[in-house]
Amino acid sequence: MYIFKNAWVSITRNKGRNIFIGIIILVIACATSVTLAIRSSASSLIEAYENSVDLTVSIGMDRSNMMGKFDMSSESSREEMMKAFQNVSSITIDDFELYANSNYLKDSYYTISVGLDSDEMEAATSSFGNGDRGGMGGNKTTITNTTSSGDFTITGYSSISAMTEFISGNYSIVEGEVPTDFDSNYCVINQELAELNEISVGDTIKFVNSNNNKTYSLIVSGIYTEKEDGTSGMSMFSNSVNNIITNANYVSNIASEDDDLTSSLTPTFVLNNKEDLNAYEEELRNKGLSEYLAINTNSEEVENATSTISNVSSFATTFLIITLIIGGVVLLVINMINIRERKYEIGVLRTIGMKKKMLTAQFMIELLVISMVALLVGAGIGSFISVPVSNSLLASEIESSKNESNSIGQNFGGNMNQAQGGQMAGGGNAPTNINFGGVSVQAYSSIDAVVDMKVLGQLLLVGIGLTILSGLASMISIQKFSPLTILKERT
Amino acid sequence: MKEILKLENVGYRYSDADANDFVLKNINFDFESGKVYAIKGKSGSGKTTLLSLISGLERCSEGKILFKEEDLGNIDLDYYRSNHIGIVFQSYNLLPHLTASENIILSMDISKVEVDDKRAKAIKLMESVGLPASYADKRILRLSGGEQQRVAIARSLSYNPHIIIADEPTGNLDKETENEIFDILKNLAEKENKCIIIVTHSDNLAKRSDIVYELKNKSKKKKDD
Numbered sequence: 050m051y052i053f054k055n056a057w058v059s060i061t062r063n064k065g066r067n068i069f070i071g072i073i074i075l076v077i078a079c080a081t082s083v084t085l086a087i088r089s090s091a092s093s094l095i096e097a098y099e100n101s102v103d104l105t106v107s108i109g110m111d112r113s114n115m116m117g118k119f120d121m122s123s124e125s126s127r128e129e130m131m132k133a134f135q136n137v138s139s140i141t142i143d144d145f146e147l148y149a150n151s152n153y154l155k156d157s158y159y160t161i162s163v164g165l166d167s168d169e170m171e172a173a174t175s176s177f178g179n180g181d182r183g184g185m186g187g188n189k190t191t192i193t194n195t196t197s198s199g200d201f202t203i204t205g206y207s208s209i210s211a212m213t214e215f216i217s218g219n220y221s222i223v224e225g226e227v228p229t230d231f232d233s234n235y236c237v238i239n240q241e242l243a244e245l246n247e248i249s250v251g252d253t254i255k256f257v258n259s260n261n262n263k264t265y266s267l268i269v270s271g272i273y274t275e276k277e278d279g280t281s282g283m284s285m286f287s288n289s290v291n292n293i294i295t296n297a298n299y300v301s302n303i304a305s306e307d308d309d310l311t312s313s314l315t316p317t318f319v320l321n322n323k324e325d326l327n328a329y330e331e332e333l334r335n336k337g338l339s340e341y342l343a344i345n346t347n348s349e350e351v352e353n354a355t356s357t358i359s360n361v362s363s364f365a366t367t368f369l370i371i372t373l374i375i376g377g378v379v380l381l382v383i384n385m386i387n388i389r390e391r392k393y394e395i396g397v398l399r400t401i402g403m404k405k406k407m408l409t410a411q412f413m414i415e416l417l418v419i420s421m422v423a424l425l426v427g428a429g430i431g432s433f434i435s436v437p438v439s440n441s442l443l444a445s446e447i448e449s450s451k452n453e454s455n456s457i458g459q460n461f462g463g464n465m466n467q468a469q470g471g472q473m474a475g476g477g478n479a480p481t482n483i484n485f486g487g488v489s490v491q492a493y494s495s496i497d498a499v500v501d502m503k504v505l506g507q508l509l510l511v512g513i514g515l516t517i518l519s520g521l522a523s524m525i526s527i528q529k530f531s532p533l534t535i536l537k538e539r540t
Numbered sequence: 541m542k543e544i545l546k547l548e549n550v551g552y553r554y555s556d557a558d559a560n561d562f563v564l565k566n567i568n569f570d571f572e573s574g575k576v577y578a579i580k581g582k583s584g585s586g587k588t589t590l591l592s593l594i595s596g597l598e599r600c601s602e603g604k605i606l607f608k609e610e611d612l613g614n615i616d617l618d619y620y621r622s623n624h625i626g627i628v629f630q631s632y633n634l635l636p637h638l639t640a641s642e643n644i645i646l647s648m649d650i651s652k653v654e655v656d657d658k659r660a661k662a663i664k665l666m667e668s669v670g671l672p673a674s675y676a677d678k679r680i681l682r683l684s685g686g687e688q689q690r691v692a693i694a695r696s697l698s699y700n701p702h703i704i705i706a707d708e709p710t711g712n713l714d715k716e717t718e719n720e721i722f723d724i725l726k727n728l729a730e731k732e733n734k735c736i737i738i739v740t741h742s743d744n745l746a747k748r749s750d751i752v753y754e755l756k757n758k759s760k761k762k763k764d765d
Contacts, residue, residue, distance in 0.1 A: 402650050532597055
């Protein structure tokens with residue numbers, strides 16, 4: 050069709066005007082490309098994290114539910130509530146195994162704690178006294194039954210996954226290593242406790258149940274330090290310095306053999322799919338989980354962990370919208386000026402019989418060709434610019450995550466340092482393990498993940514859409530031009 | 541000979557003018573093929589308005605204009621302008637970013653006239669109005685006024701229209717060139733049987749025309765030569 054030929058001739062023979070329009074679109078395309086690239090990168094990172102982090106379920110006392118069922122203004126009712134509270138049975142290993150036996154789960158683990166005294170060791174004390182923190186899964190809602198009247202809390206872990214304090218870096222090994230044999234009687238102790246009692250790695254420490262004088266021995270395989278002050282966040286009867294860390298089998302064995310010991314179990318269940326939460330809760334209720342026990346998840350942790358990236362994405366979205374609005378208005382004004390400049394041409398073409406729709410189509414083709422060229426060049430420049438921009442926005446996050454990941458290995462010490470720390474290494478163009486809130490996930494540290502066909506497609510769509518919209522508005526003015534008036538004005 | 545164009549009680553007033561404020565009133569002109577018509581009149585007499593009505597750039601407020609007995613009010617004026625009417629302006633109205641031949645070819649494209657080799661035809665038309673083939677690829681602004689007007693005439697002939705309307709076609713040209721341009725138009729009437737309508741101030745052109753219509757005080761006077 051002749052309008053294509055005519056459009057091409059018009060583009061190539063009016064270089065100054067078209068280069069000016071092209072530069073404007075180029076600037077818009079560059080800004081749009083950068084913001085789209087940042088959005089895409091942030092989305093990839095969040096998606097990678099959400100896909101990598103499991104939804105975990107823990108079980109805790111549902112106090113609000115319990116209090117809602119009793120009249121708190123009545124003394125008798127309050128007594129009934131206290132009775133009900135005491136009657137809510139702790140989770141046992143049998144319960145755990147029952148709940149863990151589900152098709153909705155891909156993993157499960159627990160910690161189990163008992164309280165013991167020692168005739169040979171002096172417990173660390175603080176102004177707050179001593180007691181129990183409720184196990185290593187302490188950052189999750191747990192049933193914090195007071196486990197004992199002992200000076201020391203012996204906490205056993207069912208697996209490495211359960212050792213969230215080491216994974217998060219709150220605890221880290223300074224000497225020796227965390228025992229990986231879950232049938233042994235090895236343990237790790239707090240550095241402060243070790244110094245207080247002059248205990249070294251390889252020493253055997255003994256505990257006693259004061260109720261029946263039964264004794265238990267553990268071999269120290271490692272000494273750890275705690276990032277936070279051990280007295281913080283404790284109950285009135287505990288000091289985390291006195292927390293002795295061993296495996297769950299050891300603790301459950303002594304608890305089952307010693308009737309005078311009371312244990313506390315903190316379970317964690319890992320769901321196959323995030324969508325299975327409601328179904329799994331229903332299954333737990335059907336299996337007898339008390340109505341006074343609530344199902345808690347780590348979904349809030351996931352949101353908190355990705356909030357920084359989400360903020361970057363939101364910023365990019367806002368910037369994109371502003372860019373498009375300003376760019377659209379600028380493009381619209383330039384198009385209208387362009388049309389006014391070409392009034393004479395419009396008048397001549399209309400006079401010799403060119404239909405308005407053909408004229409509009411020709412002008413639109415010209416604008417689209419200029420836009421496409423500018424968008425492609427802009428995408429290239431924009432993607433080049435987006436490398437440093439995106440990286441600078443994400444660099445601090447990635448760097449801190451890398452440091453955190455590397456430090457996890459050091460927290461475990463010994464073999465775990467190689468096993469975990471080695472996996473955390475990454476960089477260059479390879480996917481890197483990024484640590485969010487103590488959980489390692491894969492994400493891209495390279496800009497290769499930012500600039501892709503998806504971004505290019507989005508840019509072209511946005512650019513063409515913007516061009517058509519701004520072009521259409523100015524094309525409407527073509528319809529209003531009278532060829533006779535235009536030619537009279539020129540004469 | 542049967543008229544190709546007939547104006548019956550044509551009147552025109554601007555849309556924002558008073559009801560009785562007509563620029564043209566009761567115009568009854570007939571135009572036949574093979575003749576050169578001159579429309580004369582003082583400034584403000586409505587010559588250009590009449591031309592715009594005949595060429596389908598405006599629609600009349602009263603009466604009707606019949607092209608081959610068909611009312612212009614009932615036909616597609618874009619098609620009418622691109623196929624049946626050739627318009628030549630005083631200021632040429634060529635597209636400056638195109639060459640001489642491209643201006644002519646564009647007109648052929650718009651009219652959708654079927655031509656095997658449009659460039660060859662454009663060059664042939666240029667030669668017919670006294671322009672050498674070497675001018676075909678010259679940009680319009682590199683041509684003189686007379687040369688541009690010849691290109692404009694060649695363009696108006698490119699789709700073989702029945703009527704050529706020329707608005708002060710020699711207004712910007714010297715006497716010698718004026719005669720040359722008129723000869724071309726006269727030749728088209730005599731040899732190609734075109735109806736040539738010239739709006740002019742020039743007494744010289746009026747005298748050489750077959751029929752002169754004079755617009756005076758919103759009325760017309762016919763003066764056969």
